[in-house]
Every structure is written in structure tokens, then in C-alpha cells.
Amino acid sequence: MSALREKILHVASDLFHSRGINSTGVDTIVAVAGTTKMTLYKYFRSKEDLILEVLQKGHEDFQVWLNERLSLNSKQPADKIQKLLDFIEEWVTSPDFRGMAFIKASAEFPNEESPVHKLSAEHAKEFRIYIAGLAKEAGISDSDGLALQLSMLIEGAMQAEQMKRGSGAIKYAKKAAKILIDSAPKKH
Amino acid sequence: MSALREKILHVASDLFHSRGINSTGVDTIVAVAGTTKMTLYKYFRSKEDLILEVLQKGHEDFQVWLNERLSLNSKQPADKIQKLLDFIEEWVTSPDFRGMAFIKASAEFPNEESPVHKLSAEHAKEFRIYIAGLAKEAGISDSDGLALQLSMLIEGAMQAEQMKRGSGAIKYAKKAAKILIDSAPKKH
DNA sequence: TAATTTATATACTAAACAGTATAAATTTAG
DNA sequence: CTAAATTTATACTGTTTAGTATATAAATTA
Structure with missing residues (x-):
């Protein structure tokens, strides 16, 4: 129940809708969520x-x-x-x-x-x-x-x-x- | 009315449908169409x-x-x-x-x-x-x-x-x- | 045959991509 | 306060991306 995990999910959902899934890189997701790739890959195995x-x-x-x-x-x-x-x-x-x-x-x-x-x-x-x-x-x-x-x-x-x-x-x-x-x- | 131009259009249409548009690179298109990027960019300004x-x-x-x-x-x-x-x-x-x-x-x-x-x-x-x-x-x-x-x-x-x-x-x-x-x- | 267009092969740029390594900083727990 | 866990910063790998430069080969036209 990490708040950061929820934040990543929410930001990713937003970006997938507004820019498309394949057009949204993980770098963009972590930048908007205010975290780093290391944290993202701690919570999710892959994109x-x-x-x-x-x-x-x-x-x-x-x-x-x-x-x-x-x-x-x-x-x-x-x-x-x-x-x-x-x-x-x-x-x-x-x-x-x-x-x-x-x-x-x-x-x-x-x-x-x-x-x-x-x-x-x-x-x-x-x-x-x-x-x-x-x-x-x-x-x-x-x-x-x-x-x-x-x-x-x-x-x-x-x-x-x-x-x-x-x-x-x-x-x-x-x-x-x-x-x-x-x-x-x-x-x- | 180049046959190669038609071929590129046809192959691109196929690949866009079967793999998605953003997931299909121009390198793949020219490889399947049997031509080169130079030819593609002669007929089309951009992807x-x-x-x-x-x-x-x-x-x-x-x-x-x-x-x-x-x-x-x-x-x-x-x-x-x-x-x-x-x-x-x-x-x-x-x-x-x-x-x-x-x-x-x-x-x-x-x-x-x-x-x-x-x-x-x-x-x-x-x-x-x-x-x-x-x-x-x-x-x-x-x-x-x-x-x-x-x-x-x-x-x-x-x-x-x-x-x-x-x-x-x-x-x-x-x-x-x-x-x-x-x-x-x-x-x- | 000579000149011109058309296509190819190859190599390149610069950026973006997913995912990882390492180490420092911060937070949490005992 | 100390020890452990979590988060961050930074830099990196290797691949793929769109698009271009250059020079050669092939086909078409005169």
C-alpha cells in the first residue's frame, strides 16, 4: 500500500490516456510522478x-x-x-x-x-x-x-x-x- | 504511379494493422517491402x-x-x-x-x-x-x-x-x- | 552509346527506449 | 541512538527510433 506505487499507477493511467501507451516512456512516467526508475522497477517488474x-x-x-x-x-x-x-x-x-x-x-x-x-x-x-x-x-x-x-x-x-x-x-x-x-x- | 510506392503503402497498412502503428518502425516497413529507407523517404516526407x-x-x-x-x-x-x-x-x-x-x-x-x-x-x-x-x-x-x-x-x-x-x-x-x-x- | 533518372547499399547522427548497477541519502523501526 | 529498509541521484548498457549523407549500381530515355 505504498503511496508512491499508487502515484505511479495514477500518473501512468493519465499519460496512457492522453499520449497513448506505446508513446509513453517510463522516463516520462517517473518524471511526472516525481520519482525515479529504480523505484518504479521496485514495484513493477516491467513496463x-x-x-x-x-x-x-x-x-x-x-x-x-x-x-x-x-x-x-x-x-x-x-x-x-x-x-x-x-x-x-x-x-x-x-x-x-x-x-x-x-x-x-x-x-x-x-x-x-x-x-x-x-x-x-x-x-x-x-x-x-x-x-x-x-x-x-x-x-x-x-x-x-x-x-x-x-x-x-x-x-x-x-x-x-x-x-x-x-x-x-x-x-x-x-x-x-x-x-x-x-x-x-x-x-x- | 511507382509500383514501389504502392508496395510501401500496402506493406505499411498490413504492419500497422497487425503490430500497431507506433510499434512499427520504418526499418521494418522497408525490410518487408524489400526496399530501403532512402526510397521510402523519396516518396514520403516523414513517417x-x-x-x-x-x-x-x-x-x-x-x-x-x-x-x-x-x-x-x-x-x-x-x-x-x-x-x-x-x-x-x-x-x-x-x-x-x-x-x-x-x-x-x-x-x-x-x-x-x-x-x-x-x-x-x-x-x-x-x-x-x-x-x-x-x-x-x-x-x-x-x-x-x-x-x-x-x-x-x-x-x-x-x-x-x-x-x-x-x-x-x-x-x-x-x-x-x-x-x-x-x-x-x-x-x- | 551517352545522359539522366531511379534505386540500392552502407554507414552514420542524435535522440529515445527499457532496464540495471552502484552508492549516497533519507526514512522507519527497534 | 543505532540498525535496517526504502528512496534517490547518477550514470550506465545495449537496442531501437526517425531521418540523412554519400557514393554506387541499375534502369530508363535520348
Whole structure:
């Protein structure tokens, strides 16, 4: 639980988002974090290890944030899927949004054998599984199918918003999501 | 119209897709293309210029291919928007599909002032405008809105397919697109 | 054949890259 | 206060990076 370790993770996350992962050297990271390479390599075996931890932490933080937000604001479990896009919008339009980490990482590490690519694919899958859980709670028959559709829409919206801030893409994503949810067959 | 120039563009496009743009050095490009750096720098002022040309050519080729495909297979203009996803599927499931170039490029060049990022954003915009044209021909009232929704869905599907080949995501994207198109209000 | 363009081979610069060695300084614990 | 652990400063290795200089070889054109 070193404060310096947290600082390095935070600074690395910032720089990876603003400059790209491969364009950010460890020298830059330690300079901005106000430490040295020796310390960085005491906490992380390699730059790749640092990348993996940054991705993992970002993913967990996002999932926890989203889950808390949904749990606190939904009276009934079936409401969650309807409110999902509201919180995605909140996240995407917040000033410190800079894109979906696993999308960017998989673009920079296209090789499917790369550990970074593998972890990114895992996070994308976990995100879909999470949405499928919400769809199932709402009684949707093909919950996996709807989850896949919503995740494509959400990732596309994030892509649009990352490419041009304030594009308003998320507004239309919300409308589309509502149509898809409402027209999805339910059980019974 | 040098054959060597074309070769360099083609090889660079391949390597950018399979290894990433920033991870591909000009030394690798010339080695694979079977030429030398002197020749590369005779045709392209810098690596950035080469990247921009690769992106531009890929974008034009895709747009031309899609437009031809749609024009040849649609009896009426209103059919095009319905068949759009069929040809996107054909493209995405073809063996040499390796992701949407402008999505990957914008991830590697996140700085909005970067020429590569700017060109990527332009291509994304042109793609949306093209779809909006199809929607307008089909008599959709909010053609821009539907185009934005479909482009988000398509880019999300490509993202899913790029991350894991054969994911079948495009099948569900097609279903979602049909629902969105059919439920979009038309003029008159 | 002679002149001109085009491509090659090779070697180079200067910077950035990931990662390491060594030793001094600082902080923490007993 | 002393001993141990942590952090820092600095300098280094060896590789890769984009881009250039020079001179030779090959192909094209006149």
C-alpha cells in the first residue's frame, strides 16, 4: 500500500490516456510522478506489468462505480437495465473521461497473443457479462443477445465521444438503447 | 504511379494493422517491402505522412467498395439502408479484416491536435454522413440521428470482431439495426 | 552509346527506449 | 541512538527510433 506505487499507477493511467501507451516512456512516467526508475522497477517488474495493472485497476474502478450507481438508484432489479445508459452518459460526459481503456489498449496491442490484448478482451467480455446480468434480472429472454447489442452501442458511443468531445452521440445511443430494450422479448 | 510506392503503402497498412502503428518502425516497413529507407523517404516526407496516406487510401478503398456493393445490389434507393449491414457483415467477416483503421489510429494518437487524430475523426464523420445519405434516401425523418445510431452500432461491432475473431457480434448488430431502422419515423 | 533518372547499399547522427548497477541519502523501526 | 529498509541521484548498457549523407549500381530515355 505504498503511496508512491499508487502515484505511479495514477500518473501512468493519465499519460496512457492522453499520449497513448506505446508513446509513453517510463522516463516520462517517473518524471511526472516525481520519482525515479529504480523505484518504479521496485514495484513493477516491467513496463508491460505496469500497463496490465493500470488496465486492471481502471476496469475494476469503473465496474465498482457503475454497480454502486445502479444499486443505489434502482428500486427494482428490472429498472437497472433501463438506467444503465443514464450512468454511462454520466461517466462519458464527465470532464475526465478519455475513452474506454480496453478499446484503446487492444488497438495498440493488436496481436491476440499479447498479454495486454488478452486482458483487454477479458475486460470487454466481463462488461458484456455484467450487462447480460442486468438483462436477465429484467426478464429478457435472450439476455446475452441484448447485452451484446447494448455493449456494441455503448462502445460505439464512447468511441464517438472520445474522438470528438461533446459530440452528443450518447443522447442518440440512449434512444436506441430504449428501443432495443423495449422491443426485446421477455419471459412468460 | 511507382509500383514501389504502392508496395510501401500496402506493406505499411498490413504492419500497422497487425503490430500497431507506433510499434512499427520504418526499418521494418522497408525490410518487408524489400526496399530501403532512402526510397521510402523519396516518396514520403516523414513517417507521419506515410501514416496519413495509408489511412486515406484505406478509407477511400472502403467507401468505394461499400458504395459499389450497395449500388449494384439495390433496386430502389430506399433498399440501401436495409442492406447496409449485410455488406458490413461481408466486410467484417472476410479473412483479411483487421479492424477499422480510423478507430485504431485515433487510439494510438489521442491528442486532438495530432494530424493523424484529425484525419481519423474526419473519416469517422464522412462515414456517418454517408449513412445519413442512405437514411435520407429511405425517407427517414431524423436521418442524421439514425445514421449516428447505426454508426455507433457498426463501430462497436467492428470493435468486438477485431477483439475476438468469429465472435458473431455482427449477427446481433444486424438484428438491432433492423429494429432501429424499422422504428425510425418516416416523412409524410 | 551517352545522359539522366531511379534505386540500392552502407554507414552514420542524435535522440529515445527499457532496464540495471552502484552508492549516497533519507526514512522507519527497534 | 543505532540498525535496517526504502528512496534517490547518477550514470550506465545495449537496442531501437526517425531521418540523412554519400557514393554506387541499375534502369530508363535520348
